[in-house]
Amino acid sequence: xxxxxxxxxxxxxxxxxxxxxxxxxxxxxxxxxxxxxxxxxxxxxxxxxxxxxxxxxxxxxxxxxxxxxxxxxxxxxxxxxxx
Amino acid sequence: xxxxxxxxxxxxxxxxxxxxxxxxxxxxxxxxxxxxxxxxxxxxxxxxxxxxxxxxxxxxxxxxxxxxxxxxxxxxxxxxxxxxxxxxxxxxxxxxxxxxxxxxxxxxxxxxxxxxxxxxxxxxxxxxxxxxxxxxxxxx
Numbered sequence: 001x002x003x004x005x006x007x008x009x010x011x012x013x014x015x016x017x018x019x020x021x022x023x024x025x026x027x028x029x030x031x032x033x034x035x036x037x038x039x040x041x042x043x044x045x046x047x048x049x050x051x052x053x054x055x056x057x058x059x060x061x062x063x064x065x066x067x068x069x070x071x072x073x074x075x076x077x078x079x080x081x082x083x
Numbered sequence: 084x085x086x087x088x089x090x091x092x093x094x095x096x097x098x099x100x101x102x103x104x105x106x107x108x109x110x111x112x113x114x115x116x117x118x119x120x121x122x123x124x125x126x127x128x129x130x131x132x133x134x135x136x137x138x139x140x141x142x143x144x145x146x147x148x149x150x151x152x153x154x155x156x157x158x159x160x161x162x163x164x165x166x167x168x169x170x171x172x173x174x175x176x177x178x179x180x181x182x183x184x185x186x187x188x189x190x191x192x193x194x195x196x197x198x199x200x201x202x203x204x205x206x207x208x209x210x211x212x213x214x215x216x217x218x219x220x221x222x223x
Contacts, residue, residue: 045106049106052106056147059147059163060147060149060163063147063163063164063165063166064163064164064215066164066166067163067164067165067166067210067212070166070168070208070210071210071212073208075203075207075208075209075210076206076207076208077168077206077207077208078206079138079168079169079170079171079205079206080138080168080170080171
């Protein structure tokens with residue numbers, strides 16, 4: 001029969017609290033290290049993403065234009081010209 | 084363009100940061116094999132593709148994200164149309180177009196079914212005409 005007295009319940013409450021804090025004490029530094037690595041990787045990726053976006057800026061309109069021509073020709077665009 | 088069918092795993096992977104719909108490299112591959120919503124990863128084993136020849140590139144076409152943004156809480160993922168042109172021979176047969184994320188280990192996003200198989204003859208073009216207004220997919 002569990003002890004349901006207020007004193008026992010308070011003791012159980014604080015025992016659980018200590019276990020929770022002990023786990024967080026172990027993982028919080030790991031989380032901070034993981035998040036720092038993630039931020040550094042994001043920063044490095046952003047440099048490449050910005051470069052890609054700058055080069056590819058005209059790509060959307062080029063592809064849309066090519067698709068419009070393809071639809072106009074009903075798919076009969078012909079093969080690629082010889083290089 | 085016919086209806087977009089998402090893969091089941093995509094929604095969870097999206098929630099768990101596997102996809103960056105703005106900056107990852109997404110590809111459109113052709114296949115004659117019907118997609119299963121439970122599939123998770125694109126490969127030519129799962130989705131046999133046309134030979135990488137006659138204008139078809141191994142892995143399919145790289146897609147261009149036109150916009151990835153929200154307005155009043157409604158997010159739209161808009162892609163530029165993508166053209167496949169047979170040149171020097173045939174491409175196909177194929178019926179389905181599969182969109183997957185090549186940045187994220189070829190995780191599957193969704194597919195389209197054109198309704199019947201087709202083979203592109205030399206000089207023919209297949210255009211994936213993505214919805215420029217509503218996007219390929221929306222989130223809210």
